[in-house]
Structure formats: structure tokens, C-alpha cells
Amino acid sequence: xxxxxxxxxxxxxxxxxxxxxxxxxxxxxxxxxxxxxxxxxxxxxxxxxxxxxxxxxxxxxxxxxxxxxxxxxxxxxxxxxxxxxxxxxxxxxxxxxxxxxxxxxxxxxxxxxxxxxxxxxxxxxxxxxxxxxxxxxxxxxxxxxxxxxxxxxxxxxxxxxxxxxxxxxxxxxxxxxxxxxxxxxxxxxxxxxxxxxxxxxxxxxxxxxxxxxxxxxxxxxxxxxxxxxxxxxxxxxxxxxxxxxxxxxxxxxxxxxxxxxxxxxxxxxxxxxxxxxxxxxx
Numbered sequence: 001x002x003x004x005x006x007x008x009x010x011x012x013x014x015x016x017x018x019x020x021x022x023x024x025x026x027x028x029x030x031x032x033x034x035x036x037x038x039x040x041x042x043x044x045x046x047x048x049x050x051x052x053x054x055x056x057x058x059x060x061x062x063x064x065x066x067x068x069x070x071x072x073x074x075x076x077x078x079x080x081x082x083x084x085x086x087x088x089x090x091x092x093x094x095x096x097x098x099x100x101x102x103x104x105x106x107x108x109x110x111x112x113x114x115x116x117x118x119x120x121x122x123x124x125x126x127x128x129x130x131x132x133x134x135x136x137x138x139x140x141x142x143x144x145x146x147x148x149x150x151x152x153x154x155x156x157x158x159x160x161x162x163x164x165x166x167x168x169x170x171x172x173x174x175x176x177x178x179x180x181x182x183x184x185x186x187x188x189x190x191x192x193x194x195x196x197x198x199x200x201x202x203x204x205x206x207x208x209x210x211x212x213x214x215x216x217x218x219x220x221x222x223x224x225x226x227x228x229x230x231x232x233x234x235x236x237x238x239x240x241x242x243x244x245x246x247x248x249x250x251x252x253x254x255x256x257x258x259x260x261x262x263x264x265x266x267x268x269x270x271x272x273x274x275x276x277x278x279x280x281x282x
Contacts, residue, residue: 001032001039002070002122004131005099006147009077010140018098025099029069029106033117036067040115063114068178069103070122073131075148080141085153087166096151096172104175120178123149129260146264150183155267162201170206182210183246187229187270189214215270216244218253229270
């Protein structure tokens, strides 16, 4: 069950008080827990009826399966409050705590034998598009057609790789025990040494969940595939190309993304090699 943070924030805040956000989030989590427990009960009924052979075979243990409270529209909620999206912004850090800490504490309080809750900044492949459309239809403050799944603006060229690692570091992810992948979009592959420096930087910032995205090229004429982003097929010289990258958590051709996701992908900023590794050894 995923909470639309942008909608919650705009409905909660009347005097720019983050306490309003905390209070409303606490109430929302109580509702979400009820939905998740109902879903869990349905799973148990299906298992008892012999409809979940994967569970019966021991591949999945119901007692160890998390009931996840999802989060989407986090960044958009901060934008609605006029908060600067910056890793060193006290306001942004305070906003993160106001949104995420109540979920984390409610999850821990509600744990009991066989019931585990956690929190995740969900990929929201299609939901990010739907949330933006629903909020726009209700005249809420919406800046984009697809909500981010990160703590940074994926389209912002001013946010370098170090910024992204910091924004997915300890200050922002300490209350997310179910995932918050930091996607590092690169225009080209780096050297082994450069990747090692980035991983060391991730350790220093406390970013424990990251991946590198470099677009792959597919020639639609001859089928040639390259792990690099090309403007022309080196085999048949066709310029009829498609590109594969992560839509969120898995590799997929951009032409097969949902329409709004294709637009979001076109806006993504892919850092250049030297720029991506600049300053990593400082």
C-alpha cells in the first residue's frame, strides 16, 4: 500500500508546520496497516486453500514476509512546501523526518509474531504517473507528469553524483528499511577505478542501495546490440535505434515504457564520465 506524500502534505499543511505532516502521516499509517493486515489475511486464506504452492514449498515464509508501506510523491511534497531540494538543507532533512519517522515508528510499534512492517520509497512505475494525474485533476500543486522515485530531481543537471549519494545517504534513508534505490544515470561506462571511488563515496555518505544506469543501444534494422549509447549502428550504419535502460528496477526498451514514463526518461540527466567521477577522491 503506497502513500501519496504530495497529496498528504498539501492536505495537511495550513501554516507551513511540519507537525501537521507528522500528525496526518501517523493517522494515515494506521489506515494503511489495516489494509495490509487484511491483505495478509487473504494470503493466509489462499494458502490454507492450497492456492499458494510457492509458500507450501518453502520458497516464501509468511512469517518473514514484510507488509510494506510504500512512499511516492516525497520530493513533490517538499516542492509544494517551497523547500529547497538539497542534501545539506536543514529544512529538507527536517521534512524527511516529518514524513518518514512516523511511518518507521508506527511500523516498529505494530510488529508482533508473524507480522512485520517496513517502509519503502517505491519504484511506482505506473503509480507515479497516476498520482500526478489525480493530483493535477484535483488542482493540487504538481510540477511534473510523473512523480520522482528518488530524493533528488532526476531531470536536474545541477545535481551531481555526489549530491545523489548524499541525498540517498544516512540523513534521508535511516527510516527506510524496505528500500530506496539511488539510480546513478551515466552517459558512458566509467573505469574500474572510477567505479571504486564512487562506491567508497557511497559508503562515506551512508548510501547503501544504488545502481548505475548506462543506456544500451538496439539497432531496429539489423538487431545489433551495444552496451554503449550510440547515435548510429556500427554494423549497418542505421540511425533507427532504440535504447534500453532501467524504467525503475529492471532493464527495458524505452519505446516500451508507458507514454508518461517515456517522457520522464527523456528528461533524465545522464552525467558525463569525467563529471561523474569529479571530486570523488577529495
